[in-house]
Structures are given as structure tokens and as C-alpha cells.
Amino acid sequence: MSADGVTGPPPLGARPDWTIDQGWDRYTAAEHEVWLTLYRRQMELLPGRACDAFLKGLEALDLHGQGIPEFGRVNAQLRRLTGWSVVAVPGLVPDEVFFEHLANRRFPAGRFIRRPDQLDYLQEPDVFHDVFGHVPMLTDPVFADYMQAYGEGGLRAQGLGHLTNLARLYWYTVEFGLMQTPAGLRIYGAGIVSSRAESVFALDDPSPNRLVFDLERVMRTPYRIDDFQQVYFVIPSLERLLAATLQDFAPLYDRLESAPDIAIAAITADDQVLTRGTQAYARSRAQ
Ligand code: PHE
């Protein structure tokens, strides 16, 4: 939960690191009901679509139970598994605050939940996106290391003036990543697993391109925040993703200074193409 443009001091009532109490007792029955509805909808789809690490994480954290989970209860398990914890924040936080939390194995999550008329789409990440979408993957030791490294890398990228490039890596992995497995293509991105429509679209629709993940390529590719993705990048495994990002990014950032962005739906001669998308969906939305 970070956003370009959020700056300044934390809002009234928040701590200097922008965290607040979750205030679990203040959720209404109707709010818990929204969680349960979203949870049930996703669980009809995700077995066979989400990767094993995600499904195992959901199970380990017991995220269904009584509706919106109490962070304290989630954290008891999560700390034991990978040393991560979830902290509540009032909404979007400044980039450096976000990175600082990740670098210390804390995932900032919104406490609010969407209204019943916003089940399919909302602008700001809520507790369902943040906790159902992101937290299960943090139980995986390799992904847990990747997210911490990302936080450290975020602080560096900011200093080097290349946050735009690094943010694309986050977008196309943590939010919208797909993974190749022996059983087939699987989802690990939080933006997909927390969306009913995109959980189907990302894997099954002929419209988007699906390309083998390449770090530099991803960093040159802009993304859209207002609709389904036009391109997904597919990692061979979490281990390979982590290995690809362990290198020092500074020389890569230097190279990117003279490498132009790649249009969102373009396929280049260097791409390893899994699906050459029709882009029919994107075209239909542009009219
Ligand atoms: N290796 C990156 C750097 O040198 C840090 C990083 C690791 C970024 C993992 C993202 C993911 O800045």
C-alpha cells in the first residue's frame, strides 16, 4: 500500500511510522459479511488457479473463519512461519514508509473493507485485497525474502531516481504475477487472487499477452491501474524470481536511462511468448 504522491506527516491518530490499531472490535456484522462473501467467491475459483504457496498460506493462516481476520491472530502464525507481520495503516502511505515496513518484514494493510456495492472493483486497496491477496504468499520463505529485499531495494531505487522502474517490478510480480508449474499456469499476484473477474481473465482469456519474465523487460513496461492487464509476466518459480533480483540494480538502472519504454501490448523480438494475446478485450474497452 504505497502511492505516488502521498507525502507529509502521518494523519492524526497514526503513529510516526503511519501504523494504527486495527480496531477489530469495531467491525460491524455487515463488514464481516462482505469479507465472507468475497472469500467464498474466490475460493470457488482459486483451487487449481492459485499457486500452491498461496493456497497453503491461506490454510496455514486460517483466513476464513469469522470474517475479517484479527491481525494479532494472523501475526502469531505468520511470525512463527517467516518472521513477517501485518500492520494496520489508515490508507495509502508514502513510498519510503512502505519500503521501510517491508524491509523490516512488516506488511502495511488497510483496515477498512469495501462496501457491498464495490465487491468487484475499488480504487484503493482494502483489507480484503491486502490481507487475503498479499499475506498468504508471505508464509512462503522464498517470497518472504523477496518482499523484504524489495523493501530494501525500494529505498535504494528512490535514492537513485529509478522508482518508476522498480514499481513496475512490483506490479508485474507481487500484484499481477503468474507462475509456470508442472500442473500448468498458476496465479501468485495479489491483485489477481483478490479479484473474481481477473482470476479467470489472467489465466484463460485470449486477450492478454503472457510472456516469460525478464527483469529488464519488466522494468521497461508501463502498466495500467484501471482495468485488466494487457500483459502478464510468467516466472518459472519463486526461487528463480528471487535469484534474478539478488543482483545489484544500480548498473541496470544506468542501462535503463537509455532504453525506451516498451508499449504495454507490444511483443519484442527478445520476448519468450507463451500467449500472443488478441488484445480484443483492451480494444473493446477503448471504444
Ligand atoms: N537487488 C535490488 C537492488 O540492488 C534489490 C531488490 C531485490 C529489488 C529484490 C527488488 C526485489 O536494488
Ligand code: FE
Ligand atoms: Fe496490493
